[in-house]
Amino acid sequence: xxxxxxxxxxxVREGDSSVINCTYTDSSSTYLYWYKQEPGAGLxxxxxxxxxxxxxxxxxxxxxxxxxxxxxxxxxxxxxxxDSAIYFCAENKGQGNLIFxxxxxxxxxx
Amino acid sequence: xxxxxxTPKYLVTQMGNDKSIKCEQNLGHDTMYWYKQDSKKFxxxxxxxxxKELIINETVPNRFSPKSPxxxxxxxxxxxxxxxxxxxxxxxxxxxxxxxELFFGEGSRLTVL
Numbered sequence: 001x002x003x004x005x006x007x008x009x010x011x012v013r014e015g016d017s018s019v020i021n022c023t024y025t026d027s028s029s030t031y032l033y034w035y036k037q038e039p040g041a042g043l044x045x046x047x048x049x050x051x052x053x054x055x056x057x058x059x060x061x062x063x064x065x066x067x068x069x070x071x072x073x074x075x076x077x078x079x080x081x082x083d084s085a086i087y088f089c090a091e092n093k094g095q096g097n098l099i100f101x102x103x104x105x106x107x108x109x110x
Numbered sequence: 111x112x113x114x115x116x117t118p119k120y121l122v123t124q125m126g127n128d129k130s131i132k133c134e135q136n137l138g139h140d141t142m143y144w145y146k147q148d149s150k151k152f153x154x155x156x157x158x159x160x161x162k163e164l165i166i167n168e169t170v171p172n173r174f175s176p177k178s179p180x181x182x183x184x185x186x187x188x189x190x191x192x193x194x195x196x197x198x199x200x201x202x203x204x205x206x207x208x209x210x211e212l213f214f215g216e217g218s219r220l221t222v223l
Contacts, residue, residue: 040216042214100154
């Protein structure tokens, strides 16, 4: 496909794990990113993964990369209400041109 | 100290008017960007500048003209505003033009009536 695809919504209960999925377009993308956007704010880089890695863990965040299927996922362990935000995956097309997915709105219920 | 700051935060104007949004970064980065986020939160690059030179110019109407007086500033001027220009415009910067770690401003919400 031409676009970076993500599901639009995810709702979880506080304390559960959240898994946000993304399918990207270009198998030659060197880096893949997860950005977080809180209401009324700009995007903030959460984490990234280099294309020769399968997994990256950073505290409560785990990124999994399946290059064959061009599939990227972000797992948030022990999800908190403060994690409620929109999460964007992005691939780097070079020259700083990031192609973003449409974002997944994560709602965390107490 | 705000790393990437843009003004104004909100802008309401009539169709046909000309308006500008200013952006400044104090991170010492070489590359700056303008992104447009529509009402469905879809985010798309418009322009990028590296050391005051235009690097990326996506399919954007000629009514949009970026200007970079120095590498810390990238302003966006929009002529003859149309209803479809209503969106949130984000300025961002990165250390250099190959970097994928972008630092975003808080956005400028433009509403065209």
